[in-house]
Each structure stands twice: as structure tokens, then as C-alpha cells.
Amino acid sequence: MPASVLTPAIRDEIARLGSADIMVGIPSYRNAATIGYVVRAAHAGLVQYFPDLRPVLVNADAGSPDGTQRVVVETEPPGYIEQILLVHPKNRLDRVSLTYPEVDGVGGKGAALRTIFEMAAALNVGALVVVDSDLRSIVPEWIELLAGPILKGGYDFAAPLYSRHKYDGTITNTVTYPVTRALYGHRIRQPIGGDFGVSGDLIRDYLAQESWTSDVSRFGIDIWMTTTAVTGGFAVCQSRLGTKIHDPKDPGSDLGPMFRQVVGTLLSLAKDNANRWLEISGSHDVPAYGFERYADPAPLEVNTLRLLGQFHAGSLTVADTWRRMLRPSSYKSVMELAGEAGAMAEEAAHKLGLGTESGAGPAGAGGVPTTDELSDAVAGFHFPDDLWARVFYDLLVASSFGDIPTERLVAALVPIYFGRVGRLVIEDRRLSGEQAEERVERQAREFELLKPYLVDHWNEARENQAKQPAVEPAPADEVAG
Numbered sequence: 001m002p003a004s005v006l007t008p009a010i011r012d013e014i015a016r017l018g019s020a021d022i023m024v025g026i027p028s029y030r031n032a033a034t035i036g037y038v039v040r041a042a043h044a045g046l047v048q049y050f051p052d053l054r055p056v057l058v059n060a061d062a063g064s065p066d067g068t069q070r071v072v073v074e075t076e077p078p079g080y081i082e083q084i085l086l087v088h089p090k091n092r093l094d095r096v097s098l099t100y101p102e103v104d105g106v107g108g109k110g111a112a113l114r115t116i117f118e119m120a121a122a123l124n125v126g127a128l129v130v131v132d133s134d135l136r137s138i139v140p141e142w143i144e145l146l147a148g149p150i151l152k153g154g155y156d157f158a159a160p161l162y163s164r165h166k167y168d169g170t171i172t173n174t175v176t177y178p179v180t181r182a183l184y185g186h187r188i189r190q191p192i193g194g195d196f197g198v199s200g201d202l203i204r205d206y207l208a209q210e211s212w213t214s215d216v217s218r219f220g221i222d223i224w225m226t227t228t229a230v231t232g233g234f235a236v237c238q239s240r241l242g243t244k245i246h247d248p249k250d251p252g253s254d255l256g257p258m259f260r261q262v263v264g265t266l267l268s269l270a271k272d273n274a275n276r277w278l279e280i281s282g283s284h285d286v287p288a289y290g291f292e293r294y295a296d297p298a299p300l301e302v303n304t305l306r307l308l309g310q311f312h313a314g315s316l317t318v319a320d321t322w323r324r325m326l327r328p329s330s331y332k333s334v335m336e337l338a339g340e341a342g343a344m345a346e347e348a349a350h351k352l353g354l355g356t357e358s359g360a361g362p363a364g365a366g367g368v369p370t371t372d373e374l375s376d377a378v379a380g381f382h383f384p385d386d387l388w389a390r391v392f393y394d395l396l397v398a399s400s401f402g403d404i405p406t407e408r409l410v411a412a413l414v415p416i417y418f419g420r421v422g423r424l425v426i427e428d429r430r431l432s433g434e435q436a437e438e439r440v441e442r443q444a445r446e447f448e449l450l451k452p453y454l455v456d457h458w459n460e461a462r463e464n465q466a467k468q469p470a471v472e473p474a475p476a477d478e479v480a481g
């Protein structure tokens with residue numbers, strides 16, 4: 001990990017606090033509307049479940065202009081939570097909000113968490129709970145559910161388990177869950193959920209890692225935390241948190257940069273840890289902590305037409321990269337599917353009376369039909385599980401051994417991912433959440449079944465590389481063909 005860059009203000013804060021037993025860390029950027037509730041819920045959780053410990057709450061903010069930091073420190077008068085819960089904790093909660101420094105010139109969620117890790121280590125906490133600042137569904141019990149396994153169960157890492165809407169968490173469902181499971185053998189359902197419990201030992205291990213990249217400073221942080229815990233042999237569990245409700249995002253319009261940062265990090269860690277995952281076949285359950293709960297997650301609309309349109313557009317702009325990153329049979333299938341996606345999306349837009357521009361709006365809003373209506377119109381579009389697994393495995397080999405920079409490969413994967421997500425939404429439109437979950441499991445099993453395909457091609461590429469003289473990588477800014 002890059003050298004510590006804590007600001008004097010943060011060092012002063014650490015000196016003032018001295019030490020703590022438990023910390024809640026909250027990264028934020030423009031979350032004034034929601035962070036007050038998250039802070040109150042976390043405070044109540046600390047008071048109710050850990051009244052004997054020395055607690056501290058740290059908000060690491062990006063310098064939000066909307067008053068996020070003020071909300072954190074002013075959200076309620078001191079003593080309010082104690083009054084409403086009728087609990088008198090031994091120690092008053094220290095609530096701190098600070099602007100975190102960039103890491104090697106890069107700011108983002110990961111840089112915020114890096115400051116939180118450094119503060120947690122300096123204060124010598126036994127458990128750190130991190131939660132997102134746009135959560136609507138957090139309740140005080142989440143603090144117990146995430147810190148309990150660490151403080152009482154001997155675990156080092158607690159990942160969240162939520163019921164999420166079938167269209168939410170698409171990067172998780174299509175990539176991070178199946179790939180973490182197939183590579184490392186751990187069935188961690190939400191490797192990038194954002195709400196985690198971490199032990200003091202694991203925090204110190206995080207701070208000693210060399211694998212921190214600029215993507216980790218941004219949205220790569222979650223998969224980095226989970227993978228580093230797993231590959232380091234730390235004791236990992238999951239905590240049943242119930243529903244995750246947060247600021248919604250349409251996978252076709254909001255998630256491109258996040259996808260690139262998450263997948264870039266996953267690929268770079270896979271390259272570093274090949275000797276660990278090459279040997280692993282199959283997977284095992286990861287213990288789950290907390291009482292099971294069922295709740296209906298908030299609905300989400302997705303513009304399937306736009307997803308298919310973007311898949312097709314990829315075949316016009318980055319086909320050359322696809323050809324070089326995919327094996328010939330995968331490439332051929334992907335090009336065929338992209339052609340079908342384009343034709344179906346165009347026909348559907350015509351049938352639904354949408355202009356070429358209307359694909360740009362979110363489904364179900366501003367005159368754009370709902371997810372179901374859009375998906376019905378392109379119901380014939382298919383994208384098989386096994387092709388998606390092969391595409392991802394081809395990418396993994398190409399990023400470790402090929403001569404195209406990983407950023408460019410991942411950027412070229414985005415349109416294919418849109419096609420895959422489009423297919424999943426179409427397939428899931430009539431399914432219950434439980435049935436959609438079974439589809440996610442089916443796809444994860446496909447990744448496991450095809451792991452020998454990955455291992456064979458990985459070994460083959462490694463042997464070929466050993467035979468050849470080193471090749472200079474192409475410049476990162478070269479425009480995809």
C-alpha cells in the first residue's frame with residue numbers, strides 16, 4: 001500500500017481520540033440528504049449493542065459542497081440516542097467528519113476507506129464496521145450484525161447478505177459473485193456490498209498490502225477488501241442484513257466507470273493470486289450470521305433496449321479489441337449476438353414508437369415504456385450463461401498475458417456486459433426474486449464448471465509467454481479499434 005499520507009488535521013484527530021474499541025467508518029460524497037439517518041442508526045447500534053466499548057464514528061468525505069459533513073456532526077443533540085433507547089453507555093460516542101486525502105493523486109470511495117483504515121489502526125480498534133452513506137434501510141442492528149462476528153465470533157471479515165431487487169446489484173450478480181466463487185472457492189454472495197465488518201488484524205494486513213492501485217482508491221475498494229481477506233486466509237463470514245435500499249442506479253447509464261474499476265481490480269488481483277486459485281476446484285458455503293429475514297426490496301426499472309443498443313454499438317467500435325481478447329469461438333458468438341441485439345432493439349424501438357433518442361431515458365419515466373414493456377419487445381434476445389463465463393475467462397487470460405492494457409480490455413467488456421445484463425433482465429422480468437436468485441446460482445455453477453477451461457488456457461498462455469521474448473505493452477491511451 002502507498003505510504004501514509006494522513007493530513008495534520010487527521011493526525012490531530014487521532015491524537016485527540018487516543019484509542020477506541022469499535023469504529024464505524026462512513027465514506028461519503030454529496031450525501032447530505034441521507035447520511036444523517038445512517039449516522040443515527042450507527043450511533044444507536046453502538047449504544048444499544050456495545051454500551052461497554054469505546055466507540056468512534058468517522059465520516060471520510062470527499063469535500064462535498066452540499067453540507068454532508070455538517071449533517072454528520074450536527075445530526076442530533078448529544079444524549080438523544082441514549083434517551084430514546086434508555087441505555088446509558090459507558091462512553092460517549094465521538095463523531096468525527098473529515099476530508100480525506102487523495103492516495104497518489106486519486107480520490108474516491110477507496111481513498112476515503114484508506115483514511116478510515118489508517119485511523120482504525122492508529123486507534124487500535126478491535127472491529128471496524130463500514131457502511132455506505134446512501135443507505136435507507138440500515139437499522140441499529142446492522143452494527144451488531146457486522147461487528148458481532150468480529151468481536152464475538154472470531155471472524156476477521158463479515159460480508160453482507162441482503163435481499164436485493166432482482167435488477168439491483170448487476171455487477172455482483174454477473175461478475176463478482178460468480179468469479180470470486182469459482183476462483184477462490186468462497187460462496188460470498190455480496191463481495192462488493194459496501195457494508196462490511198473488519199477485524200483489527202485484517203486492517204493491519206490491508207495497510208501492509210502492495211496491491212493498492214488507483215482503481216482501489218475508487219470503486220475497486222470493495223472487491224479488493226473481500227479478495228484480500230480471502231486470499232490472506234482470514235476467517236470470513238456473511239451477515240444477514242435484510243433489504244438493501246440505497247440510491248438506485250440504472251445499470252446501463254450509471255455503472256460504467258464503477259464496472260471498470262471493480263473488474264480492473266478483480267483482474268489485477270486474479271493475476272497476483274494465480275497460484276492460489278489455479279489449484280481450487282468447486283466451492284464451499286461461507287457461514288452466515290444473524291436471523292434470516294425476508295422483505296420486499298424496492299423495485300427498479302431498467303432500460304433493456306438501451307442495454308442491447310450499447311452491446312450492438314460495441315460491435316461497431318471495439319470489435320478489434322474483442323477479436324484480440326476473446327478466443328475465436330467466443331468472438332464469433334459475441335459478434336453474432338451483438339448483431340441480433342442491434343436488430344432487435346431497433347425493431348422494438350420502431351414497434352413501441354420510440355425515436356432513436358428515447359432509448360436514452362430511464363425505463364418507465366418521461367414517456368419511455370416500463371422495464372416489462374421494453375423487455376417484452378426484445379424477449380427473443382438470448383445470451384447463454386456458458387458464453388458469458390467463457391468471455392470473462394478469455395478476458396482474464398488476455399489481461400494477464402496479452403499485450404493490450406487491462407483498462408482497454410475492461411472498457412471493451414462493458415458493452416458485452418450490457419448485453420449480458422440485458423438478457424438477464426429480459427429473462428427475469430416474469431420471475432420472483434427467489435426464482436431470479438436461482439438463475440444467479442445457475443450462472444455461478446456454470447463459472448465453476450468451466451473453470452478447467454480457464455485453467456487450461458491460463459497454463460497454455462503462461463507456457464507460451466515463457467517461450468517468447470518479452471513484448472512491450474501497447475500504450476494505454478491507444479483508441480480501441
Ligand SMILES: Nc1nc2c(ncn2[C@@H]2O[C@H](COP(=O)(O)OP(=O)(O)O)[C@@H](O)[C@H]2O)c(=O)[nH]1
Nearest residue numbers: 027028029031060061062108109112132133134
Ligand atoms: N469519500 C468518497 N465517498 C464516495 C465517493 N464516491 C462514492 N462514495 C461513497 O461510497 C458509497 C457507495 O457509493 P454508491 O455511489 O452508493 O455506490 P453503490 O451503492 O456501490 O452503487 C457511498 O457511501 C458514497 O457516498 C467518493 O468519491 N469519495
Ligand SMILES: [Mg+2]
Nearest residue numbers: 132134246247
Ligand atoms: Mg449506493
